[in-house]
Amino acid sequence: MTDDADRTGDDLPGDEDLAEMLRRMLGGQGGIDPDQLRQLSGMGIDPAMMQSIMRQLQAAMAGDDGDDGVDWSAAKTQALHIANRDGLGITAGARIEFDQAFALASLWLSEATTIGELAQTPRPITRGQWVEATLPVWQELAEPVATSISDALMAALESQTPEEMRPAIEGAGRLMRRVGGALFAGQLGAVIGKLSLEVVSGGDVGIPLMPTGEAAILPQNFADFGRDLEIEEDQLALVLATRELAHARLFRHAKWLRLHVISQVTDFARGVHVDTDALEDLASRFDPSSPDELKAAIESGALLPQRSEAQVAALTRLENLLATIEGWVDVVTADATTRVPSADRIAEAVRRRRAVGGPAEQAMASLVGLELRPRRLREAAAMWRAVTDAVGSAARDGLWDYPDLMPTAEDIDEPAALIARLQARQRGEEPERDAFDDALEALLDEEAGGQDDPSTGDAAGGDDGPTGPRPV
Structure with missing residues (x-):
């Protein structure tokens, strides 16, 4: 047999032949024979690597519909696998317990706020149902980053390809972009799946993940939340049900608020750019048969450079917005649950939990570059308390009627001016x-x-x- 080094140019495949071989491999139209593998080896291409690429890309392209976007089916599959792996559902006793907690919480909440009840009945849900309900929002938030990473991976791999080989692999560009997207989607699915093991309710993360007007509690995670609190379960269920209803009522009442929050998150995410130097270095040694290094880089956030000034400003605005929302929920929940002896202890536990964030939430911050913790929650709650004491719940809740009425960051710092405006309005005076x-x-x-x-x-x-x- 002739050594690869001794092969002449006539023995090597031309661009058209190589392109056809790649199309067959990437398109899942069967393998290539040993002689073709030897030809690839003669061109300095590792045949084993090419076979690995075929397996990886065929998996990424499974069910391809011609769309260049990220295929999120991997995210859903991975998330549901983690969420449902214990096989536990909701017992009849737990369903009755939380149905009763929601019913009583709704009555109490109606005494504490003028914002009306939900049209849909709140319910206990499984971890898998939480994944199904919230995945569309997670995809919307993560898509700008996923697209940035997959496009940058394509560009980095192209930069590593010799000039004479580029025409031959031109048809594989879209496939390589999808590989990057598939890796990211898989990582996102893993994080969402882990989040489903931590969250206690639909509004637990702070952003409007559930469909508008829906409220839910995850009984599978409820026991874990209260395990170290030494608080009776019925009291804990009442307070958490009240918080969840307050959160859902607010977003149903202020129909503009959901879009406002999502827009601020996606504006931040669109500003995320991949560290091309780090990615090119990774691409230079990328082994499709063992993508662990790329997965680790995506998961750790190593590909996302430090935030720009514009991103820092966007994150500050988002943190103020989330704090304003959760501060209102805190105050309304406190007023509605005065009959619960342990309400203050539960509220403090919730605040600490939101301030620290769980492991999955921290993983989401690394993956998307975004932390969803309202750092000014206590200050915002103090503002809402001062407003409530000064002008009552009706005037307070009226601030959610229109976007331009909502308290600003300056109002959180010093609520006196906001209170003065509301009091002047109550007296029928023209605003300053x-x-x-x-x-x-x-x-x-x-x-x-x-x-x-x-x-x-x-x-x-x-x-x-x-x-x-x-x-x-």
Whole structure:
């Protein structure tokens, strides 16, 4: 047999032959014979590596519908595998317990807030049901980062390909992009699956993951939350059910709020750019048969560089928004559960848990570069308490009617000005003018002046001409 080093150029496959071989491999149309493998070896291409690429890419392309986007089926499969691995469901006793807790919590909550009840009945759900319900939102939040990583991986691998080989692999570009997306989707699924083992309710993470108007508790995780608190389960269930209902009611009432939160999260995520130097270094030694290094880099956040100033500002706005939402939920829940002896202890446990975050939440921060912890929760709750004491629940809840009424970061720092505005409104007084009012008045005056200008012809003088009398 002739050694690969002794093969002549006539024995080596041309670009068209190699491209056809790659298309067969990547398209799952069967293997290539040993002689073709030897030809690849003669060109300096590792045949074993090419066979591994075939297996990896065929798996990534399974069920391909021609879409260049990320295939999220791997995320769903992985998340559900983790969520359902214990095989536990909801017992009849737990279902009755939480149905009763939700019913009583709804009555108490209606005494503490003017925001109306939910149209849908709140319910206990399994971990798998939580995954199914929340996965669309997780995908929306993570897609900008997934796309950035998969596109950067494609570019990095192309940069490692010799110039003379690029025409031959041109058709594989979309497939390589999907490989990066599939790896990311798998990692996201693992994180979501682990989150399903930690979250206690639909609103536990702070962002609106559940469909609007839906409230739920996960009985499988309820016992873990209360294990070290030494609090009776019925009290714990009542407080957590009240918090969940308050969260769901708020997002159903302020229909603009869900989009507002999601938009701020995705705006942050779109600013995430992959560290191309780190990715190119990784691509130079990437082994498709053993993608553990790439998976570890994606999971740890090593491919995401430090945040830009714009991202820091976006994250600060998001943290203030989440703190404002959860601060309101804190105050309303406290007012609704005054009959529960351990309510204060439970509330403190919830605040500490949200401030620290669980392992899966920390993994999500590494994966997407986003921390979903409201760092100013206590300050926001203090603001809402001051507002409630000063003007009552109706005026307080009215701040959620329109986006421009919602408290700002400055109001969290110093709520006195916000309270003064609300009290003036209750007295029927005109609100104090601000810079926006002055700018708007100047703009209207300028437009009115333009209409009165004689040079505008018919608009100013009508049929009498520019010197005629102005119409009354």
